[in-house]
Amino acid sequence: MSNKETEQQIEGVETLNADRKSGVESESSLPKADEVEKSSTADTPKSLEEQLGEAIAEVEKHKDSWLRATAELENVRKRSQVDIAGAHKYALERFSTELLVVKDSLEAALKTDNVTFEAIKDGVDLTLKQLSKVFETFGISEIDPLGETLDPHKHQAMSAVDSDKSANTILSVFQKGYLLNDRLIRPALVSVAKTKD
Numbered sequence: 001m002s003n004k005e006t007e008q009q010i011e012g013v014e015t016l017n018a019d020r021k022s023g024v025e026s027e028s029s030l031p032k033a034d035e036v037e038k039s040s041t042a043d044t045p046k047s048l049e050e051q052l053g054e055a056i057a058e059v060e061k062h063k064d065s066w067l068r069a070t071a072e073l074e075n076v077r078k079r080s081q082v083d084i085a086g087a088h089k090y091a092l093e094r095f096s097t098e099l100l101v102v103k104d105s106l107e108a109a110l111k112t113d114n115v116t117f118e119a120i121k122d123g124v125d126l127t128l129k130q131l132s133k134v135f136e137t138f139g140i141s142e143i144d145p146l147g148e149t150l151d152p153h154k155h156q157a158m159s160a161v162d163s164d165k166s167a168n169t170i171l172s173v174f175q176k177g178y179l180l181n182d183r184l185i186r187p188a189l190v191s192v193a194k195t196k197d
Contacts, residue, residue, distance in 0.1 A: 098134040102127055143177030143188045145170050154179075156187040163193035 109123040135141070143154050150157055150168040154177060161171055170190045177188030 095134070095138055098137060099131075102130050102134065105130060139181040140185075141179045143179060144173060145177075145188050145190060146173050150190070150192050154184060154187060155190050157192045158189050159191040160194040161191050162196050165193040167193060167195045169193045 105123070105127045109120065109127070112119065112123075145151070145155055148170050149166075150170060155170065157168075158174055163169070163171060165171070169192060171193055172191045173188055174191070175186075175189040177184065178186045
């Protein structure tokens with residue numbers, strides 16, 4: 001063996017030894033497998049427990065919010081039912097209060113001892129004005145369609161009379177109709193013109 005070959009073998013052995021030493025050093029700086037297992041198993045359950053605790057707390061928080069919202073919704077529903085029932089029951093309260101003035105006037109007229117025709121006429125006229133004012137306050141308007149063309153949505157023809165006027169022209173009104181805020185509450189009873197045969 002030549003010196004060169006010997007030197008190469010020595011260098012190879014030194015390199016191998018150096019690799020072994022660095023491997024040993026690197027292995028010694030790394031934690032052992034048992035230590036890795038212990039540390040990872042110790043950390044994992046703790047973090048999972050914490051996560052589970054946080055999740056349970058979050059669920060309880062949302063459950064509490066849901067229960068409160070459900071209770072509030074139920075309370076609102078009950079309050080609205082009471083309000084609606086009250087609105088139906090007392091809807092005419094203000095209207096009734098206004099009509100009491102009219103009733104008082106009629107009763108006062110009947111209690112009067114010195115009754116003359118003029119006094120009765122004046123009292124009835126005053127009472128009618130009071131009633132018209134109440135109607136106006138609450139959006140009740142008259143339908144007095146004399147001379148208009150028959151509108152079946154507002155008028156009810158009771159008879160048809162021969163006339164020179166165009167067909168379906170209202171000739172007379174037997175009874176006035178009434179609207180409540182543009183909704184028909186009673187049609188006007190009328191007689192209408194018909195074409196001559």
